[in-house]
Amino acid sequence: MADGSERAALDALLRERAVEPIYQPIVDLDSGDVIGLEALARGPAGSPLERPDALFAAARREGRLAEVDSLCRGRAVQDAFAAGLAGPLALFVNVEPLTVATRLTPMAASSDLARRGVHVVAEFTERDLTADPARLFAFADQVRAHGFHIALDDVGAHPASLALMPFLRPEVVKLDLRLVQARPGPEVAEIMSAIAAYAEHSGALVLAEGVENADHLATARSLGATLGQGWLFGTGARAEEILPRLRAPRRVPSWQSPAPPVPRSSPFAAVARARTSRRATAPLLLSVSHFLERQAEDMGELAVVVAAFERAPHVTLATRQRYRELAGKAAFVGVLGSGMAAAPEPGVRGAELARDDPVRREWIVSVVGPHFAAALVARDLDPTTPSASAGGDRSFDYVLTHHRPLVLDVARSLLARMLSDTTRDAEDVTGALMSSVGVASVPDG
Structure with a gap:
């Protein structure tokens, strides 16, 4: 489609609200009962924008992704509500979270579906995790604060994002259809192991996409999925067509609620309350931090490293080189400090x-992977003396912990600090998720 015609087609689609949501069933693999629906957007029939991938690709090119995303979400919820969707069924709605601000304000009637007992699930894609993790996690906290759940879509398509999954803490993990339809191999085994570890720690539901036949169903079960979605269970239909055929499921999934967001307090103080701190000089702690960094290097793209070095001058040339090399291998590497540059x-x-x-008085190195988690958290007893990384006789109170929940809290606390004030305070000009979940807040014109 030429640029001019693409722009005109998008203008018309947005002006006329010409998207049609269809709903695909999500089933319990043991009972076969439908436990929820995923809303899928379609553009005008017969047009180049009919397929959702073409529609959203065009929206990205034209800089109108937020508008298209908001329209699709609004229509999805509006149609489901009008057709009588009620609990204990769930409604999965796709969200492009990086197109909206992180400050959400509930609109009137935004909990209409929730009051009916519907479990509303905001579905994020894997690519969102690595694009801007701090902003995504802040958005996720706001979504949950208003009573909704989160699903992570296409898990396994990009192995690096498996490392960031524990930070998002999705209640539902959706396996990429490639895992269900491909032949087993080392890569599938690695992904399967990472997902199993996360589900075991979190209690998350595992949902297999792309289940088209009995073989796919058997594979989905082998991968640990308890929920499934795909042509074997239904290709999708309009809300008024599919809802009258549904009955209440005999068994309702157990929806886990993640812990509330970690406060932006002192990570050292929080860890020291749970574990006994000890005292050491900089050379010993430097050796420990090097060991943790080597663990991250060995994990490669399944590792997340978040560190704090008090002040930017504490980051020596040797430290810069180590972290530059780590960034070429790990899924995410972040550093904080007074005077630290954005890159x-x-x-x-x-x-x-x-x-x-x-944290300006704290030296922290946290490393998280699917099967390894450790954090060195130290408080500088004399922060006015020369750099920690340079060694010397400086003393610190420190805790070295491998307790996964504590390590994740430390890393999450640091990641929360990586959200810029301008992003955190931005106005939500698109209406965010809330404008899509309350029928009264979605305009018809």
Whole structure:
């Protein structure tokens, strides 16, 4: 489609609200009961924008992704509500979270579906995890604060994002259809192991996509899925066509609720309350931090590294080189400090610490992978003396922990600080998720 005609087609689609939601069943693999529906958007029939991949690709090219995403979500919820969707069924709605701000304000009637007992699930894609993790996690916290769940879609399509999955804490993990339809191999085994570890720690539901035949169904069960979706169970239909045929499921999934967001307090103080701190000088702690960094290097794209070095001058040339090399292998590498640049090294995400932030006195290295988690959390007893990375006789109180929940809390606390103030305080001009979940808040014109 030429640029001019594509722009005109998008203009018309948005002006006329010309998207048609269809709903595909999600079933319990043991009972065969439908436990929910996923809303899928379609453009005008017969047009180049009919397929959702073509529609959203065009929206990205034209810089109108937020508008198209908001329209699709609004129509999906509006049609489901009008057709009488009620609990205990779930409604999965696809969201492009990086197109909206992180400050959500509930609109009137935004909980209409929830009051009917519907479990509303915001479905994110894997690519969102690595694009801007701090912003995504802040958005997710806001979504949950208003009573909704989160699903992570296409898990396994991009192995690096498996490392960031525990930070998003999705209640539903949707296996990429390639895992269900491809032949087993080392890569599938690695992904399967990472997902199994996450589900075991979190209690998340595992949902297999692309189940088209009995062989796919058997594979889905082998991969640990308890829910399924695909042509074997239904290709999709309009809400008024599919809902009258549904009956209440005999067994309702157990929807886990993640812990509330970690407060932006002192990570050292939080860890020291749970574990006994010890005292050591900089050379010992430097050796420990090097060991943790080597663990991350060995894990490669399944590792997340988030560190804090008090002040930017503490990051020596040797440290910069190590973190630059880590960034070329790990899924995500972030560093914080007073005076830290937004990109202190190629591939490394940096963030400035606020003047009153207690992390300005803390030396932290946290490493998280599917099967390994560790954090060195130290408080500088004399932060006015030369750099920690340079060694010397400086003393620290420290905790070295491998307790996964504690390590994740430390890393999440640091990641929350990587969300810029301008992003955190941005106005939600698109209406965010809330405008799509309340029927009264979705205009018809």
